[in-house]
Amino acid sequence: MMLGVKVHKINGEKVRRKLIELDILDKEYRIKRDGEFLIFPVKKKIEGFQIVETEFEPVEKRPHSYREVVNLPEHLKPLLPSSFDIVGDIAVIEIPEELMQYGKQVGEAILKVHKHIKAVFAKGSAISGEFRVRELVHLAGERRTETLHRENGIRLRLDIAKVYFSPRLATERMRIFKKAKEGETVFDMFAGVGPYSILLAKKVRLVFACDINPWAIKYLEENRRLNKTPNVIPILGDVRKVAGQIKADRIIMNLPKFAHEFLREAMLSINEGGVIHYYGFSHEGNPFEEHERKIETIAKKLGRRVEFIEERKVRPYAPRQYNVAIDFRVA
Ligand SMILES: C[S@@+](CC[C@H](N)C(=O)[O-])C[C@H]1O[C@@H](n2cnc3c(N)ncnc32)[C@H](O)[C@@H]1O
Numbered sequence: 001m002m003l004g005v006k007v008h009k010i011n012g013e014k015v016r017r018k019l020i021e022l023d024i025l026d027k028e029y030r031i032k033r034d035g036e037f038l039i040f041p042v043k044k045k046i047e048g049f050q051i052v053e054t055e056f057e058p059v060e061k062r063p064h065s066y067r068e069v070v071n072l073p074e075h076l077k078p079l080l081p082s083s084f085d086i087v088g089d090i091a092v093i094e095i096p097e098e099l100m101q102y103g104k105q106v107g108e109a110i111l112k113v114h115k116h117i118k119a120v121f122a123k124g125s126a127i128s129g130e131f132r133v134r135e136l137v138h139l140a141g142e143r144r145t146e147t148l149h150r151e152n153g154i155r156l157r158l159d160i161a162k163v164y165f166s167p168r169l170a171t172e173r174m175r176i177f178k179k180a181k182e183g184e185t186v187f188d189m190f191a192g193v194g195p196y197s198i199l200l201a202k203k204v205r206l207v208f209a210c211d212i213n214p215w216a217i218k219y220l221e222e223n224r225r226l227n228k229t230p231n232v233i234p235i236l237g238d239v240r241k242v243a244g245q246i247k248a249d250r251i252i253m254n255l256p257k258f259a260h261e262f263l264r265e266a267m268l269s270i271n272e273g274g275v276i277h278y279y280g281f282s283h284e285g286n287p288f289e290e291h292e293r294k295i296e297t298i299a300k301k302l303g304r305r306v307e308f309i310e311e312r313k314v315r316p317y318a319p320r321q322y323n324v325a326i327d328f329r330v331a
Contacts, residue, residue, distance in 0.1 A: 001053040004039040012038045029056035070109035088147025089118040107140025118142050131213040132164040154227050158193040162215040172314050187248035189239045190255040193219040201229035208246050210235040244268035251276045263298040270330045278326045287324050305331040
């Protein structure tokens, strides 16, 4: 038998708060109903309340992490990553080789704990190729790679197997959105399915959004309709072919691995006084210097001057390596 505080339900909320304040409410057990009355499980007797002796049902404990429910030999559990990416209703996890044979168990544990996730995939390779995509290995749930992702108040339909998309860049995209100004023309050189383009189009006048991957442009067109942003102009093809013909006040170069190879194109397209948001990969140490040098060299060749406005590490992408962002103005 346990101790309970019995009160009329009219006073229920007031008493509940009081018991919490006094740290007497036993949260491991459920509050009981008894006709017009409520009985609160308490850890000890308390003056001024009607105390009863009764049984309470324990509160069901929901696991916080998939790691608590995964069916795996104990010695392998420390290898489980603490987090994974969620794109729409699909989870993408990076598991070490030793766990691959238990992939199904890992996937099922994620589905069990996160009810809104419908499919789980493992990263099957590094991001590679011109389209910047990776192989995926199905672990559990639906065998579906298309989904609808919500981010920064916009909706993005995309297929994680056919196009590049990282939910980890949401904060970075919002940072750019805050810097953009109404009336600007933006050129998103490596637009993907449009997470920058569509977001910025909610604020600026016009966005040229280029990508070489036909699937990315297909989804970009769909996302433009979905988010009612007709001021996004999708361009399918190699950005080298259109750069220079397009003039913009702000340019986004979200291709960290190769952005340095497109600096000339970016500078041919930027209006005087315009801003370029450049991304690159760097080692620890001085992560910006090498990129700054490349930027200055190209600017000099084209007779332009650059002023570095802001530099930051966006996120680590490998041990001791960072995805860096460099914002610079071109005069
Ligand atoms: C790192 S992804 C970024 C996509 C998007 N900005 C995002 O945040 O999801 C780079 C994109 O550049 C595209 N790309 C690569 N080379 C290109 C080129 N020469 N011209 C146009 N797009 C290119 C790839 O297809 C890919 O979608």
